[in-house]
Amino acid sequence: MREDGGVIQGELFGDPSGASAARERSEPAPGAVLLPGWLDDDAQLSLVAACREWARGPAGLHSVRMPTGGMMSVRMVSLGWHWFPYGYRRVADDGAPVKPFPSELGLLARRAVADAYGPGIADIAGAASYEPDIAIVNHYPHGAKMGLHQDRDERTDAPVVSLSLGDTCVFRLGNTETRTRPWTDLELRSGDLLVFGGPTRLAYHGVVRTLPGTADPALGLVGRLNITVRQSGLAAE
Numbered sequence: 507m508r509e510d511g512g513v514i515q516g517e518l519f520g521d522p523s524g525a526s527a528a529r530e531r532s533e534p535a536p537g538a539v540l541l542p543g544w545l546d547d548d549a550q551l552s553l554v555a556a557c558r559e560w561a562r563g564p565a566g567l568h569s570v571r572m573p574t575g576g577m578m579s580v581r582m583v584s585l586g587w588h589w590f591p592y593g594y595r596r597v598a599d600d601g602a603p604v605k606p607f608p609s610e611l612g613l614l615a616r617r618a619v620a621d622a623y624g625p626g627i628a629d630i631a632g633a634a635s636y637e638p639d640i641a642i643v644n645h646y647p648h649g650a651k652m653g654l655h656q657d658r659d660e661r662t663d664a665p666v667v668s669l670s671l672g673d674t675c676v677f678r679l680g681n682t683e684t685r686t687r688p689w690t691d692l693e694l695r696s697g698d699l700l701v702f703g704g705p706t707r708l709a710y711h712g713v714v715r716t717l718p719g720t721a722d723p724a725l726g727l728v729g730r731l732n733i734t735v736r737q738s739g740l741a742a743e
Contacts, residue, residue: 529542529543529695530542534679534690534692535679535690535702535705535706535709536704536705536706537630537665537702537703537704537705537706537707538679538700538701538702538703538706538709539622539623539700539701539702540692540694540698540699540700541618541621541622541698541699541700541701542695542697542698543695543697543698544618544621544669544697544698544699545669545671545696545697545698545699546697547697547722547724549697550671550696550697550722550725551724551725553669553671553731553733554671554672554725554726554727554731556608556611557583557643557645557671557731557733560583560585560605560643561583561643561645563600563602564598564600564601564602565583565584565588565598565600565602565603565604565605566583566598566600567581567582567583567643567645568581568582568583568598568599568600569581570582570590570591572591573591578652579646579647579649579650579651579652580644580645580646580647580650580651580652581644581645581647582642582643582644582645583605583642583643584598584604584605584640584641584642584643585604585605585606585607585608585611585640585641585642585643586604586605586606586607586639586640586641586738587604587607587639587640587738587740588604589640589642589659592658592659593659594640594659594738594740607638607639607640607641608641611638611641611733611735612637612638612639612735614735615636615638615667615735616636616637616638618667618669618699618701618735619633619636619665619667619701619703621699622665622699622701623701629704630665630703630704631663631664631703631704631707632662632663632664632665632703632737633664633665633703633704635664636664636665636737637664637737638664638667638735638736638737639736639737639738639740640660640735640736640737640738641733641734641735641736642733642734642736643731643732643733644731644732644733644734645729645730645731646672646673646675646713646716646729646730646731646732647728647729648673648716648718648728648729649716650713650716650729650730651712651713651714651715651716652712652713653685653712654678654680654685654710654711654712655710655711655712656682656708656709656710656711657707657708657711657734657736658708660736660737660738660739660740661738661739661740662737662738662739663703663707664703664707664736664737664739665701665702665703665704665707666701666702666703666707666734666735666736667699667700667701667734667735667736668694668699668700668701668702668732668733668734668735669698669699669732669733669734669735670694670695670696670697670698670699670700670730670731670732671696671697671721671725671727671730671731671732671733672696672721672725672727672728672729672730672731673696673716673717673718673719673720673721673727673729673730674693674694674695674696674716674717674720674721674730675693675694675713675714675715675716675717675730675732676691676692676693676694676713676714676715676716676717677691677692677693677694677700677711677712677713677714678690678691678692678711678712678713678714679691679692679702679706679709679711680709680710680711680712681709681710682705682706682708682709682710684710685710689710691714695720696720696721696722696725713732716729716730
């Protein structure tokens with residue numbers, strides 16, 4: 507336990523079977539599952555290459571201005587539906603149609619949910635029938651972070667799948683009521699999978715900091731990429 511009251515725990519995309527022996531599966535909160543090293547090296551390289559393609563314009567990587575006027579320190583690109591504060595639409599900020607959601611990424615995300623919940627998948631709302639149609643790719647350059655927030659723009663309680671690439675980060679998983687404690691700080695490394703659903707689906711969460719220089723140089727990546735995959739619950743158009 508820390509003095510501030512938090513707790514610290516430490517086929518396109520290849521075979522996600524590179525789990526680290528030194529870092530074991532954990533469940534930091536009800537409905538939240540961390541699988542360290544879930545993506546092997548080849549899968550990580552394939553995803554980084556895919557992210558570079560998705561980042562190209564039009565409807566590419568962009569900075570987001572919040573309603574308060576401030577700019578987010580991360581840059582992002584959306585697939586399937588374009589996220590904006592606070593909702594989704596089919597058109598990106600540059601007026602171009604949003605890029606399609608890749609079917610291969612959907613397969614990977616469904617496998618992630620199945621691996622995370624295993625035999626208990628039926629006990630997590632929306633997990634057994636998970637049909638993702640949105641991905642948001644966030645790039646964290648050195649010094650970037652993300653404040654505590656809820657993923658509540660979807661119209662479904664299906665789980666969120668989060669894949670980490672590049673630099674390690676400190677990810678803060680909070681409670682569902684407020685941005686204040688209690689929370690748990692997780693170290694997310696490249697290749698880690700975090701799935702949160704059920705009672706933790708609307709937990710406040712964010713990235714406190716990244717740890718520059720911790721990425722494998724073979725990835726050719728500066729900073730951190732995070733891919734979150736979601737089911738929108740929005741009607742198809």
